[in-house]
Amino acid sequence: MKILGIETSCDETCAAVVADGRRVLSNVVATQVEIHRKYGGVVPEIASRAHLEALVPVIAEALRAAEVGVDGIDAVAVVHRPGLIGSLLLGVTAAKTLAWLHGRPLVAIDHLESHIYAPCLERDALPFPCVSLIVSGGHTSLYYSEGPAAHTLLGATTDDAAGEAFDKVASLLDLPYPGGPSIDQVAERGAPDAVRFTRPYLAADSLDFSFSGLKTAVLYEVRGHGADAKNRPTRLSPQRTADVAASFQECVVDVLVAKTLRAAEVRGADRILVGGGVAANRCLRRRLQEEAEALGLEVFLPPMAYCTDNAAMVAGLAYHYAVAGRFADLDLETRAC
Numbered sequence: 001m002k003i004l005g006i007e008t009s010c011d012e013t014c015a016a017v018v019a020d021g022r023r024v025l026s027n028v029v030a031t032q033v034e035i036h037r038k039y040g041g042v043v044p045e046i047a048s049r050a051h052l053e054a055l056v057p058v059i060a061e062a063l064r065a066a067e068v069g070v071d072g073i074d075a076v077a078v079v080h081r082p083g084l085i086g087s088l089l090l091g092v093t094a095a096k097t098l099a100w101l102h103g104r105p106l107v108a109i110d111h112l113e114s115h116i117y118a119p120c121l122e123r124d125a126l127p128f129p130c131v132s133l134i135v136s137g138g139h140t141s142l143y144y145s146e147g148p149a150a151h152t153l154l155g156a157t158t159d160d161a162a163g164e165a166f167d168k169v170a171s172l173l174d175l176p177y178p179g180g181p182s183i184d185q186v187a188e189r190g191a192p193d194a195v196r197f198t199r200p201y202l203a204a205d206s207l208d209f210s211f212s213g214l215k216t217a218v219l220y221e222v223r224g225h226g227a228d229a230k231n232r233p234t235r236l237s238p239q240r241t242a243d244v245a246a247s248f249q250e251c252v253v254d255v256l257v258a259k260t261l262r263a264a265e266v267r268g269a270d271r272i273l274v275g276g277g278v279a280a281n282r283c284l285r286r287r288l289q290e291e292a293e294a295l296g297l298e299v300f301l302p303p304m305a306y307c308t309d310n311a312a313m314v315a316g317l318a319y320h321y322a323v324a325g326r327f328a329d330l331d332l333e334t335r336a337c
C-alpha cells in the first residue's frame with residue numbers, strides 16, 4: 001500500500017510517499033528557514049504564503065521521486081493538528097482536493113503522533129510497547145505507547161518546550177537562527193560543567209517538565225541579574241558562549257534523560273523511543289543511548305532526516321490508520337492545538 005503524506009503544520013512544506021508504513025519511496029522538504037531568519041522566528045502569515053507557493057511543486061516532486069502517479073497512490077494522509085492554523089489549512093485543502101479528484105481515501109494525522117512514528121520508518125520491527133519522549137519546538141511530552149496510534153500521556157512541559165528553550169537561549173547568546181542546531185554545534189567546543197544551572201526536576205516523582213526558569217537563569221548568567229531579554233544581546237567571547245551553550249544543553253539533556261528513564265522504570269518498559277526536532281541533538285542521542293543501554297533498555301532514535309518536520313512519518317503512520325479503516329471525511333477540520 002502506497003500512501004502520499006502531506007505536512008504543513010509549521011514552516012516546512014513536506015510531501016512523501018511511503019510503502020506499507022515502512023519503506024520511504026520519497027521524502028521532500030521545502031524549508032522556509034531563510035525566509036523567517038531575518039525575523040528570528042516563524043511569522044505565521046508569511047509561512048502560509050510560502051506553503052501556498054511550494055505545495056504543488058513539492059507534492060509533484062514527491063510523486064516523481066517515488067516513480068508513482070496519483071493513480072498509483074492508495075490514500076492521501078495529511079496533518080490537520082496541532083500547528084499554525086493558516087499553514088495547516090493549506091496542507092489539508094491540498095490533501096482533500098487530491099483525495100476528491102482522484103477518488104482516494106483521506107487519512108487525518110496528528111502531528112505529535114507522527115513524530116512518535118518517525119523512528120519506526122525503515123525498520124523491520126515496531127518498538128511498541130515503549131515509553132516515547134517527544135521533544136520539539138512546541139512540545140515536550142512523555143507517553144506510554146502501546147501501538148502507533150495508542151498513546152497515554154505520562155508528563156508534559158508546564159511552560160516552554162525543550163526546542164523553544166534551545167531557540168530562546170540561542171537568541172540570548174546571539175547565535176544564528178534556528179537556535180537548536182546552533183547550540184548543538186557551538187556546545188561541542190564548550191565545557192558542560194562551566195556553569196552549574198539548577199536542574200528543573202520539579203517534584204521527586206514528577207514526569208512533567210519546566211524550562212522557563214532555566215532560560216531566565218541563562219539570561220542572568222549572560223547579562224547580569226535583573227537583565228531583560230529585550231536588551232541587546234551581550235557580546236560574550238566565543239569560548240564563554242560555547243561554555244554557556246554546553247552548560248545549558250547539559251542541563252536540558254540531564255532532565256530529559258532522567259525523566260525518560262524514570263518513565264520507563266515506572267511503566268516497566270524495556271524500550272524507549274525519541275522523536276521531534278530536538279531528537280536531532282547529538283548530546284541527547286549519545287547520553288540517552290549510553291544510559292539506557294547501561295540499564296538494558298533498547299533505544300529507538302529517528303535518523304536525522306526524520307527528526308525535524310517531514311511527511312514520511314505522516315505517510316508511514318497513516319498506513320496503520322488505513323489498515324484499520326480509520327479514514328477521514330472531506331469535511332475534516334484543522335485545529336491549532
Ligand code: KG4
Nearest residue numbers: 136137138163180184277278280281308309
Ligand atoms: O519537530 P520540529 O521540527 O518542529 C516542531 O514540531 O516544533 O522541531 C523544531 C525544534 C526547534 O526548536 C529546533 O531548534 C529544534 O527542534 N532542534 C534542535 C536541533 N535540531 C532542531 N534542538 C537541539 N539540537 C538540535 N540539533
Ligand code: ZN
Nearest residue numbers: 136277308309
Ligand atoms: Zn514537529
